[in-house]
Amino acid sequence: MRCNLKCDMLVVFFGLLLVQASDSIGRIRTKTQKLGVKIGTGYDTNIFRVSQASDSNRVEAPRETIDANLSWWIYWDRRIKTYLSTSGRYSNYQGNSFANEWDWKAKGKTSLVLIRRPGVKWMFEFKAARKDQIYTDRALGAENFLTLNGNEAGQIPLKDLLDRFSFLVGSGLDIAFNRWSSLSLEYFMESNDYKNIDNPVLQNTYSLDNTGSGFVVDFVVEPTNSTKIKLSYGRSEEHTSEL
Numbered sequence: 359m360r361c362n363l364k365c366d367m368l369v370v371f372f373g374l375l376l377v378q379a380s381d382s383i384g385r386i387r388t389k390t391q392k393l394g395v396k397i398g399t400g401y402d403t404n405i406f407r408v409s410q411a412s413d414s415n416r417v418e419a420p421r422e423t424i425d426a427n428l429s430w431w432i433y434w435d436r437r438i439k440t441y442l443s444t445s446g447r448y449s450n451y452q453g454n455s456f457a458n459e460w461d462w463k464a465k466g467k468t469s470l471v472l473i474r475r476p477g478v479k480w481m482f483e484f485k486a487a488r489k490d491q492i493y494t495d496r497a498l499g500a501e502n503f504l505t506l507n508g509n510e511a512g513q514i515p516l517k518d519l520l521d522r523f524s525f526l527v528g529s530g531l532d533i534a535f536n537r538w539s540s541l542s543l544e545y546f547m548e549s550n551d552y553k554n555i556d557n558p559v560l561q562n563t564y565s566l567d568n569t570g571s572g573f574v575v576d577f578v579v580e581p582t583n584s585t586k587i588k589l590s591y592g593r594s595e596e597h598t599s600e601l
Contacts, residue, residue, distance in 0.1 A: 387433040392443075396425040402451065420452045437471040461489040469532065477534035481544075485526040492518070519566065521553040530573075542576040570596040 402421045429443035444464040451457045467483040530544030552566040572594025579587045 389431045389433070391431060392427065392429045394425075394427050398423045398425075419454045419457075422450045422452075424448050438468065440466060440468040442466045457492045459491045461487070461491075463487045476536070477532075477540075479532040480529075481532055482529045483527070483544075485524075487524045488522075490521050518553050519555045522566075523551045525549050538580050540578050542578075543573070544575075545571075545573045547571045566598075568596055568598045570594050 399420070399422045402419060425445070425447045427443070427445035429441070432440040432442065434440070442464075443466070444462070446460065446462040448460040449458060463486070465483065465485040467481060469479045469481040472478045472480055526546055526548040528544045528546030530542065533541045533543075535541070548570045550566070550568050554563050554565045572592060574590065574592040577589045581587070
């Protein structure tokens with residue numbers, strides 16, 4: 359009985375949300391907030407950078423990069439709005455195409471005003487990211503697969519091991535008590551899909567894939583226009599899968 363009641367309430371809630379969104383289609387407005395493109399050029403010679411985004415020992419060559427980002431608002435009506443943003447970066451190494459790298463990120467957040475005073479909003483957000491980076495075929499000290507996966511059969515080189523696609527969805531409430539204080543409650547689920555790597559000696563395939571879920575609570579106080587105090591508490595659980 360309880361399950362049926364909860365399911366019925368969810369159906370009614372999302373039905374009302376869909377009707378509200380349908381009624382507001384004719385009043386949709388969009389606003390581009392930020393558009394930026396940055397191009398850089400240089401020469402990669404830092405052969406000791408092995409603990410940051412990638413392993414520079416792979417190449418010494420001229421390097422060109424391009425960064426782009428775009429964000430905008432969608433106003434469905436006076437109570438529903440969505441913020442969207444996407445950004446990406448591509449690095450090109452002349453004569454060393456194997457070392458070219460790129461990453462991409464996107465996120466969005468939709469909020470629905472439930473109560474105007476005090477301000478109570480229901481929100482839904484998502485985040486997605488894809489990363490492709492190059493490492494050499496040698497073990498990188500403490501960063502090798504032995505440390506990452508607890509494999510005692512030998513060291514597995516990183517190479518493409520840390521390439522991944524990640525996705526996060528979350529939902530919760532934003533509560534504005536007044537102009538100076540607010541509270542945010544969110545529950546989220548996250549998935550990280552890493553590129554698999556093979557152990558040719560043991561003929562095994564390993565993966566760093568993992569999923570997680572948890573919640574975050576933020577309490578913000580702004581006593582003055584130039585002062586902001588944020589107290590946060592979060593808890594999450596992670597589940598790792600091994601092939």
